[in-house]
Amino acid sequence: MATTLEVQKRETKPHSNITAIRNAGRIPGVIYGYKAENVPVSVDALTFIKAVRDNGRNSVFSVTIDGAKLNVLLHDYQTDALKGDIEHIDLLAVDMSEEVEATVNISLVGESKGVKLSGVLQQVLYDLTVATTPDKLPEVVEVDITNLDIGDAITVADLAKNADYTVITDGEEVIATVSAPRSADEPETTSSAVTEPEAIHGSEGNADK
Structure with a gap:
C-alpha cells in the first residue's frame, strides 16, 4: 500500500514565490508522468524527509491533486551545494501495472576470502538501474562477496537473476574487487571500509518548472 504524502499546488510566477516557499519550510517540486503533466507542487520539508527515510527512496507515495489520487515515485531531487538542503x-x-526504471543502491554483504587474507576490498559501483513495476522496486540490492578472493572481481553480469526485477545496468560494470595486500612501504590509497554518503541517494533534478 502506498504511503500518503500531502502536497499542495503552487504558482510558478513570480520566481520570488520559490524563495517564500522554501522560507516557509516547504520544498517546491513538480509532478509529471501518468495522468499528470508538469503540475507544480510543494511539500513540507520535514514530513517529506521523514517519509522517505521511513519508507525508502523507491517507495510509492499516494498524493491527491485536484481531487484525483496519483501514485508517485521520487524520481529526482536537487540539493543546495553548501547547506545540503533539498531544494x-x-x-x-506511475501506472502501478507498468514497468518503470529506477536507481537502486548496492549493499555488499559478507566478508570475502580475500579480505580475510589481508586483501583490500574496493567497491566500484554503488547503484544499479533496474526495471520493474512500482510495487516491486527494491530499496537495495545485496551483493554477497563471501567468495571474492584476492584478484577477483564481481561484475553486474555475476548477479543472480531476480524474479521481481530486471537489471538494466551494463553487465560488464565492475561492482567490487579485492586487491593484494600492500607492502609495508606502499602508501595507502584505498580503504576496505565502504560507505554510502547519503541517506537519500539520487542525482540532480530538473530546474523549477
Missing part, C-alpha cells in the same frame, strides 16, 4: 523534487506519477 527541489521531481515526483513521477
